[in-house]
Each structure stands twice: as structure tokens, then as C-alpha cells.
Amino acid sequence: MTAAIEARGLTKRFGSTQALAGIDLTVEPGRVLGVLGPNGAGKTTAVRILATLLKPDAGTVRVAGFDVLSHPVEVRRRIGLTGQYASVDEDLRGVENLVMIGRLLGLSRSSAKARAAELLEEFELTDAGDRLAKTYSGGMRRRLDLAASLIGRPSVVFLDEPTTGLDPAKRDDVWEMIRTLVRQGTTVLLTTQYLEEADALANEITVIDHGLVIAHDTPDGLKRQVGGQTLEVRPADDRDLDRVTALLASVGTRAPEFPSPSLVSVPVAGADALTATVARLHAENIAVTELSLRLPSLDEVFYSLTGHTPAAPASPSTPGLVTEGAAS
């Protein structure tokens, strides 16, 4: 089977910054790949290369069966792109944005209008269609942007951090729309900073850092690799901290940590740990104000994969210093 997206050995350098240091990405048709990484890891650069906006320094890319360097126009006919910042034209009405893209894709005026109406309906923007895009809320802009990238019924869609900056309710809306897209058979590559998002949407996850792939697995595989979930407990009384720490040490897979002075956190292998913890807290009569089981954060994923937390984007040229600081 031919992959919908196949990138081999991509490298790209901007001045003194090595944005991509040789990454491989493969997505089979109809599947969703989540590209997970911190700010400055190279996610956006990779998407821009795959979507023909940028030429790689080295490496080969085939998207929807065509080489992006030798047949960019064929690739552009088959892809949709939603950037990190909603790329809608603020001075145009919602519907005008969509009709313009439709016409640029070769649709006649009437079919472009019909397709725009269809997408506005699908993205619950019909009522707002006649308003200028600058009056839209952040969530509406994202939806309009997503709609604009789907006008040509692309077989491959790139979503660059589609939910960054959205509140949780709006984020769920966007997730639902992405799921609908996937049900229709579209191949999706999405970048994100949240393991939770990649877990909710992707069949496979590629983790990148400093322009290199540092892990590639299914969401479950990745979670096993990084210690599954994290259990967090905040005792009501700080004097119980030592007992809670001892308790969590016995259910966790690693030594407990303290994200904040009165919060104890520990990676656990499965949901059973939660039941066990609740039972023992009850038995020892410890009152808690917070008890939660959650997926590891990006920082924790990075810590378990690389032994250090992701480098701050402000200092990409000094990874050594960051590693030292985090490890000490």
C-alpha cells in the first residue's frame, strides 16, 4: 500500500538554527498521525514542507502519491492546510472567505457558493456566514479556517496545532470535527503540544524534539513507554504529606514528585492504582482535597523519553545547559 504521507530524512536549517535534523514520517491512507513536540521542536517547519510551502534542504517527501518537489501543484490539489493561526481574511465575510477559496480551486461561482453553504452548515457557521470574519470569536475563526481547508475535498489534511489557544469546550468541538473528517476517509497529520490531544485523535504518535524523531508508537504504546498515567493527590492537611508520599510510593512505578509543595504526583501503570489508592486513603483516614488520574504532560513524556524536560524555545542553541539544569 502506498502511504498518504511519506517523508524521508528531512532536514531544514534557518541561519544557525537546525529546525529539522533528518526526520522520517509515514502516514497510511485514512489514518491520523499526531506529531507531538514542544514549541520550537520543528513541527511547524515539517508541516510547511509537507504542504509545499517550504523546500527542505535535504530529504524526500511524497504526499498523496506525488513528490512535493517535482509535482507541487498535484500535491496542492489534494491537500488542505490549517495553520497555527487561523488564516482567514478578516475584512471578508465568512462566506466570502470560503467562496474565494472555492473559486481559486477552480469551482464556478455557483458551485463555490453551494460548497461554501454546505461547509458553513457543517461547521455551524451558517448564521455567522454574512458577518465579517474579524467579528468572529477564536473558536469560530478556527472553524472557518478548518472549513476553508476542506473546500476542495482534500484527501490529506494538515492541522498545525488546531486547538492551541481554544478553551476546552471549543477544543472538544474541533476534535469532533476532526473525527468526522477521519470517518469520511481523510488522512490527517496533526501537530500538537498535548499528549491528551494526540491520544484522543491519533492512531499513531511521533514525538519530535530538536528536529529529530525521538519516539514513534501507538498512543497506548507510548503511554506504556512513558509510564501510563499520573496519579495526583493533595492532602487536606499538610501534616499528612509524608503518609501520602509513602502511600503513593508503594503504588507508583517511580518515586513520587512534588509539582507544588502540597501536591504529590506519581506515574502509575493502570487505573487499578486509583482504586487501590482511594481504598488505602480511606483506611488510613486521610482527607484529600484533590485526587486525579491523568495522562502524562508533554514535560513528563519528554522526561521519560530523554531524561530531560523539553528545552525552552528561547534557547534552542544551548540544549546542553538545559539538560544539566533539568537533571541536577
Next chain:
Amino acid sequence: MMVRDSLILAQRTVTKMVRNPEQFLDVSVQPIVMTVIFVFIFGGAIAGTSQDYLQFALPGIIVQTIMTTAMTIGVNLNSDLKNGVFDRFRSLPIARSAPLMGAVTGDVVRHSIAIGVTLAFGAAIGFRFLTPWYSVATAIVLMIVFAMSLCWTSVFIGMLARSSGAVQGLSFLIVFPLTFGSSAFVPAATMPGWLQGWVAINPVTHVTDAMRGLLVGNSIMTPGTTVGGEVLWVLLSCVVLVGVFFPLAMRAYRTKL
């Protein structure tokens, strides 16, 4: 295909102009202010009476207005590139040049307003067209063609500069010596010899002479020039402007992130 895409994108430019009417301020108010300054303040000193000067300077004022109007496109494109809309255009199966061609084509609306306002205001304060209507029509078309060609220098600067403020500064540096180092406002004969050399080869001098010939007649043109010759000169400079700056602008656009 490319023409169709460019026209669709030109429509976008025009829609955006209509939605932001302040974009029309420079093309409607500026020519009036310039005409008032030159004709009523300097005119009497230069030509004896402001009325005589109006007849001589209005074609030059049109050229000057068009030069500044053409230079704003780079400022607009520079800020346009910073929002994601151009990323979307680049991800579409359209000619790479279509977004830029669309912007240049859409700007014809602004040029037409600038020319129309200058001519109408000039006529209102006493400018007399001494040539047949088709000659005036030719002048207007020639001015628009020149403006569209000149736009590409501004597009090029807009693609290169880091900020739209820088585009403005650079454009001013180009427009200023071109307009004032020409016969647009003062006959070259009154200038020192070294400056006359520059004035003679400055394309703005030829554009102004062509406009004078087409709007008023040979009498106020630089001695020894003909309308046909100057029009040809203008068309040739348009070919050179587009031939040099269109490829440069496209190359800068392609390499821009």
C-alpha cells in the same frame, strides 16, 4: 487560468479597500492638497500667475500622485504576508504569482481614483484640456499602465523589507529624487547643467512630458520632444520596470517564509 485566479484575488483586494475606506484618503485628499500647495503657494513665483502654472504643473502633479499611490502596495503586501492568508494561497493549486498579480490589478481602482480626483479638482480651479477627448483618454490609460508597472518596484521592496515601516521609508527615498529631480514642477531649463543631465534621463520627466502633450499640447513640453516619442518612451520604461522588478519580486516572494 492565471488570469482568472489573479482576477479573483483582485476582487479580494477591491473588497478589502471598500471595507476600509480610509485606504482611499491618500488617493483622494493628497492630490488636492498637492495641487493647492504647488499652484497657489509656489505657482505665482514660478510661472508669474498661478493660472499659468496650473496649466503647466497639473500633469506633473498627476504623475507625482501616481508615484506615491503605486508605492503603497508594498506597504500593504508586507503586512498582508504576516497574517496566514498568504500561507493558504501558497497551499492552493494556483500560480505562485496570482496573489501578487491580484494585488497589483486590484490597485487599479486606487490609481483611477487618484487620477480622477486630480483631473476633476484641476478642472474645477481652472485647468483647461486643450486636446481632443481621445487624447485625454489615452493619457489616463497610459498613467494606469505606468502605475501598474511601477507597482512592481514597490512589491519587490515589500517582499524584502522586514517591516511595513521600512517599506515606507525606502519608497520615499526612491520617489522623492525621481519626482523632484524632473521637469514635473519646474522647467529643466532653469536648473544647473549637472542636474539637467539627470532630469533628461529621469523617466518621470518623460512621463510628465507625455502627459503634458496628451492633456495640453506640444507648447508646454520640453523643447524638441514629441507626444508620440514620449509615449513610446513611457511604454518602454514600463517594459523595463516589469521586466526587472516582476522577476525580482517573485523571487523574493518565493523565498519569503
